[in-house]
Amino acid sequence: MADEQQVESASAAYWRANKALIAVLLVIWALVSFGFAILLARPLYGVHVGSLPMSFWWAQQGSMVVFVLLIFVYAWRMDHLDEKFDVHEETTLRQIKRARRAAAADPGDAR
Amino acid sequence: MSVETWTYIMVGLTFGLYLYIGYLNRVRDTRGFYVAGQGVPAIFNGMATAADWMSAASFISMAGLISFMGFDGTVYLMGWTGGYVLLALLLAPYLRKYGKYTVPDFVGDRYYSSTARVVAAIAAIFVSITYVAGQMRGVGIVFSRFLQVEIWLGVIIGMAIVAFFAVLGGMKGITWTQVAQYSVLIIAYMIPAVAIAWILTGNPIPQLSFTFSDIVSRLNEVQIDLGFAEYTQPFTAKTQLDVLCITLALMAGTAGLPHIIVRFYTVPNVRAARYSAGWALLFIALLYTTAPAIAAFARYNLIDSLNGKTMEEIHEYNWVNSWEATGLLTLTDKNGDGHIELTPDAETSEMKIDRDIMVLANPEVAGLAPWVIALVAAGGLAAALSTAAGLLLVISSSIAHDIYARMINKEATEAKRLLVGRVMIFVAVLVAGYFGINPPGFVAQVVAFAFGFAAASFFPVILLGIFDKRTNREGAIAGMVVGLGFTAIYIIGNKFFGMPAWFLGISSEGIGTIGMILNLIVTWSVSRVTPPPPPEIQAMVESVRVPRGAAEASAH
Numbered sequence: 083m084a085d086e087q088q089v090e091s092a093s094a095a096y097w098r099a100n101k102a103l104i105a106v107l108l109v110i111w112a113l114v115s116f117g118f119a120i121l122l123a124r125p126l127y128g129v130h131v132g133s134l135p136m137s138f139w140w141a142q143q144g145s146m147v148v149f150v151l152l153i154f155v156y157a158w159r160m161d162h163l164d165e166k167f168d169v170h171e172e173t174t175l176r177q178i179k180r181a182r183r184a185a186a187a188d189p190g191d192a193r
Numbered sequence: 194m195s196v197e198t199w200t201y202i203m204v205g206l207t208f209g210l211y212l213y214i215g216y217l218n219r220v221r222d223t224r225g226f227y228v229a230g231q232g233v234p235a236i237f238n239g240m241a242t243a244a245d246w247m248s249a250a251s252f253i254s255m256a257g258l259i260s261f262m263g264f265d266g267t268v269y270l271m272g273w274t275g276g277y278v279l280l281a282l283l284l285a286p287y288l289r290k291y292g293k294y295t296v297p298d299f300v301g302d303r304y305y306s307s308t309a310r311v312v313a314a315i316a317a318i319f320v321s322i323t324y325v326a327g328q329m330r331g332v333g334i335v336f337s338r339f340l341q342v343e344i345w346l347g348v349i350i351g352m353a354i355v356a357f358f359a360v361l362g363g364m365k366g367i368t369w370t371q372v373a374q375y376s377v378l379i380i381a382y383m384i385p386a387v388a389i390a391w392i393l394t395g396n397p398i399p400q401l402s403f404t405f406s407d408i409v410s411r412l413n414e415v416q417i418d419l420g421f422a423e424y425t426q427p428f429t430a431k432t433q434l435d436v437l438c439i440t441l442a443l444m445a446g447t448a449g450l451p452h453i454i455v456r457f458y459t460v461p462n463v464r465a466a467r468y469s470a471g472w473a474l475l476f477i478a479l480l481y482t483t484a485p486a487i488a489a490f491a492r493y494n495l496i497d498s499l500n501g502k503t504m505e506e507i508h509e510y511n512w513v514n515s516w517e518a519t520g521l522l523t524l525t526d527k528n529g530d531g532h533i534e535l536t537p538d539a540e541t542s543e544m545k546i547d548r549d550i551m552v553l554a555n556p557e558v559a560g561l562a563p564w565v566i567a568l569v570a571a572g573g574l575a576a577a578l579s580t581a582a583g584l585l586l587v588i589s590s591s592i593a594h595d596i597y598a599r600m601i602n603k604e605a606t607e608a609k610r611l612l613v614g615r616v617m618i619f620v621a622v623l624v625a626g627y628f629g630i631n632p633p634g635f636v637a638q639v640v641a642f643a644f645g646f647a648a649a650s651f652f653p654v655i656l657l658g659i660f661d662k663r664t665n666r667e668g669a670i671a672g673m674v675v676g677l678g679f680t681a682i683y684i685i686g687n688k689f690f691g692m693p694a695w696f697l698g699i700s701s702e703g704i705g706t707i708g709m710i711l712n713l714i715v716t717w718s719v720s721r722v723t724p725p726p727p728p729e730i731q732a733m734v735e736s737v738r739v740p741r742g743a744a745e746a747s748a749h
Contacts, residue, residue: 132404141267142485157467
């Protein structure tokens with residue numbers, strides 16, 4: 083029973099940590115797109131990135147670069163969280179493929 | 194060699210490659226057919242997703258659209274990329290853990306309801322058919338422009354190619370041909386872009402020359418001289434609120450489109466799903482950050498070469514003659530002063546430029562070699578065929594898996610399920626081809642519908658299904674009915690019955706945002722006042738939140 087409760091709270095803590103990370107990244111996501119490129123489009127128009135007005139640069143270049151970074155940062159941080167809470171996938175693709183080949187070679191294992 | 198000969202060679206080679214890959218990746222079971230055996234490595238799934246996503250419209254039309262919209266073209270740039278952040282953080286990892294074959298699978302299981310499953314399947318079919326018709330048409334148009342073949346013949350050639358690898362290889366064949374198609378389309382897009390950036394600014398990287406050269410400032414000056422607003426001026430084509438709503442609707446719609454979601458079922462585990470979303474967006478962003486550069490360069494180049502010149506001067510350019518012949522470029526000296534002038538008013542403007550010309554004519558305007566022009570044709574075909582294949586699989590799986598195998602004949606054997614899958618994908622090819630040859634007049638207008646639809650239905654229902662354990666069947670169904678109902682009435686009323694855009698002036702393209710918000714509110718509230726979902730459903734939600742076990746779960 084105690085064990086079960088521990089498992090329960092560990093997965094709840096994992097989920098909380100995941101949600102906190104998502105919240106931070108989505109705030110950045112909204113800031114660069116809806117914030118810098120749309121809501122602040124007029125105030126940022128006078129500032130320049132290279133030779134482009136800054137809001138235009140966010141709208142047509144910068145936001146997309148940040149989007150790509152956000153996803154990789156999420157995947158990378160989640161690798162750490164998965165390890166920390168011990169919920170990571172233990173089998174690699176190669177192991178899965180080996181297991182499947184073995185299963186296919188052995189007709190006795192009807193799944 | 195002539196452009197035409199080169200085009201035959203390029204198209205022939207790439208089509209041969211797709212057929213060969215399709216033949217190598219034949220499948221024998223439904224897991225291979227629907228989810229490529231869940232063995233696609235993250236980076237290749239990223240390439241396949243990028244090809245799946247970038248359609249004929251992204252490849253051929255988007256840069257042109259942006260060059261006419263200026264700043265406001267950002268709705269497509271941010272809208273069609275920002276959705277991947279939502280997908281990667283909020284949907285893809287959990288759907289991969291769940292591990293079944295389709296989106297209706299998840300909706301039906303999570304909301305323990307056959308009604309929800311059928312509604313989701315029909316919605317998926319509807320969204321995919323509206324989309325695929327445009328792709329087949331795109332194949333026909335590329336053939337007719339570059340090879341002077343009739344559009345219908347081009348469509349039939351495209352159908353034959355897709356049918357071959359999709360029927361034989363299902364998702365597995367589609368995945369690996371999409372990887373090849375991504376390579377073809379990105380090379381075809383980048384070579385002319387790099388060349389034109391080099392010629393205009395001396396900097397070969399389009400993104401950098403767009404940002405740091407003075408081309409855009411010069412374009413702004415030219416625009417002012419001709420009586421237009423500055424190119425970089427925000428909210429000239431649309432209001433600020435509308436830009437915001439359209440961007441959000443396209444983002445949520447992108448994250449909710451079934452043919453994109455199913456790509457994340459094909460990777461081995463949850464971790465790979467997260468990374469492959471990153472790879473997918475990286476590969477997409479390569480084209481999407483280049484498109485606005487092409488848009489500005491091509492606009493500058495075109496105005497610079499044509500405006501204020503006499504007809505004789507203009508017709509010294511070979512490309513002017515050939516594009517005038519296609520009807521994509523029309524020059525008429527309306528005021529008879531012997532010079533051609535571009536003005537903001539269509540009535541007086543002496544240049545009529547089709548948006549597609551910005552990408553298609555770019556290599557010729559820049560004076561590039563014939564093989565580059567041929568490569569652009571092969572790239573356009575790759576973009577159209579790869580998107581068509583992904584959509585066809587969704588149509589097939591919705592009927593053969595969600596409706597036939599999960600509801601009509603639950604006892605069907607593996608062999609029979611696979612056969613039905615193959616037959617349905619073939620039927621889907623025929624339907625898509627029919628609409629490609631006889632495009633219904635409403636296709637262009639219903640694309641707004643596809644995104645609004647996905648934003649107001651799939652996105653909120655899947656999102657709450659994962660993040661809110663308390664969301665139940667009653668809530669989800671009520672939310673979908675209200676979200677879809679509102680969005681559908683608004684779009685149909687606005688597009689077909691002359692209803693004014695009465696909700697804060699938001700256009701049909703952006704109204705999906707409001708539909709999505711309504712859906713979220715209704716789903717959440719109704720779920721709170723009706724009984725909670727059964728314990729086994731709550732346990733399922735718990736399980737999709739944890740990565741471990743995705744490979745095992747799907748290996749059995």
